[in-house]
Amino acid sequence: MAEALLHVDGLRISIPTDDGLAQILDHVDLEIPKGRIVGVVGESGCGKSTLVRAVLGILPRAARVDEGRIGFAGEDLLKLSPADMTRRIRGKAIGFIPQDPFLALNPVFTVGTQLLEIMRWHASDGRAAHRAHLVELLRAVQLPDPDAALDRYPHEFSGGQRQRLLIAGALACRPRLVIADEPTSALDVTTQLQILRLLRDLVSRFDVSMLFVTHDFGVVAQLCDDVMVMYAGQSVEAGPTAAVLDAPKHPYTQMLIACHPDRAQDLAGIPGSVASPLKPPSGCRFHPRCPSAKPVCHGPRPAQVHVAEREVACVLYG
Numbered sequence: 001m002a003e004a005l006l007h008v009d010g011l012r013i014s015i016p017t018d019d020g021l022a023q024i025l026d027h028v029d030l031e032i033p034k035g036r037i038v039g040v041v042g043e044s045g046c047g048k049s050t051l052v053r054a055v056l057g058i059l060p061r062a063a064r065v066d067e068g069r070i071g072f073a074g075e076d077l078l079k080l081s082p083a084d085m086t087r088r089i090r091g092k093a094i095g096f097i098p099q100d101p102f103l104a105l106n107p108v109f110t111v112g113t114q115l116l117e118i119m120r121w122h123a124s125d126g127r128a129a130h131r132a133h134l135v136e137l138l139r140a141v142q143l144p145d146p147d148a149a150l151d152r153y154p155h156e157f158s159g160g161q162r163q164r165l166l167i168a169g170a171l172a173c174r175p176r177l178v179i180a181d182e183p184t185s186a187l188d189v190t191t192q193l194q195i196l197r198l199l200r201d202l203v204s205r206f207d208v209s210m211l212f213v214t215h216d217f218g219v220v221a222q223l224c225d226d227v228m229v230m231y232a233g234q235s236v237e238a239g240p241t242a243a244v245l246d247a248p249k250h251p252y253t254q255m256l257i258a259c260h261p262d263r264a265q266d267l268a269g270i271p272g273s274v275a276s277p278l279k280p281p282s283g284c285r286f287h288p289r290c291p292s293a294k295p296v297c298h299g300p301r302p303a304q305v306h307v308a309e310r311e312v313a314c315v316l317y318g
């Protein structure tokens with residue numbers, strides 16, 4: 001196994017609300033080795049976005065980190081000051097590709113103005129060198145006529161081209177890790193495939209690691225080396241993508257994969273909805289929806305067990 005670049009250990013995050021304390025993440029562990037693409041997959045409300053925001057240091061003001069560590073390149077990100085996160089980490093050592101290419105670019109500034117601003121903030125090579133670097137990046141993301149593209153406005157580009165611009169922006173300051181938050185969900189399937197191929201190519205070409213957030217196991221299958229499945233703020237199964245897809249162990253993973261349109265036998269889906277973080281079920285949080293649940297599943301939270309190349313949190317494998 002390659003050395004881990006990002007190491008999330010036992011992360012617990014809660015947010016006080018008018019209705020009580022919402023437990024958003026509960027002892028989440030995640031490892032991203034150098035040069036690997038790790039997918040984080042789960043339904044809406046499972047905690048994927050909070051995990052990303054914790055790594056980027058942009059949690060909501062009310063959020064509380066109750067426990068855990070986010071190790072990145074030898075530092076604990078949770079111990080860095082907001083100024084350090086802004087100056088050295090977010091946008092520099094860790095690049096970010098947002099979800100919606102139609103909302104992420106400001107329509108009143110040219111693309112060049114916006115991308116150069118990222119570089120001006122984090123690097124001191126001078127405007128001409130920054131522009132030359134951006135032209136190279138736009139060529140790498142296969143945008144036609146990259147020099148002229150910098151002087152155009154976002155509305156002059158298609159959705160796929162805008163996503164390529166944002167990918168170039170994420171790579172602009174030569175990051176070591178790129179976080180992509182469902183970057184293909186707003187694109188049509190043909191463009192989605194092109195972007196996924198491009199991302200895989202860029203990861204090896206620019207020697208970066210990637211955390212890829214998605215709700216779609218089909219995207220995980222096409223892109224990710226490893227996958228972590230999240231349910232109701234907990235990691236329930238994590239391992240190499242091929243092993244998890246070929247023989248999923250956790251009942252939630254099995255049902256999530258079975259729901260994918262390529263495999264679904266019917267439209268039944270997973271009964272019920274994701275557990276509320278305000279009053280999560282005791283023991284295994286999936287037990288109200290699990291067809292294999294037993295009385296023991298209501299007791300202590302199932303421990304992570306190493307089974308067939310992956311970690312699984314389910315009493316069936318205790």
Ligand code: SF4
Binds near residue numbers: 251252285288294297
């Ligand atoms: Fe189902 Fe129990 Fe396993 Fe949870 S621990 S997934 S409820 S069998």
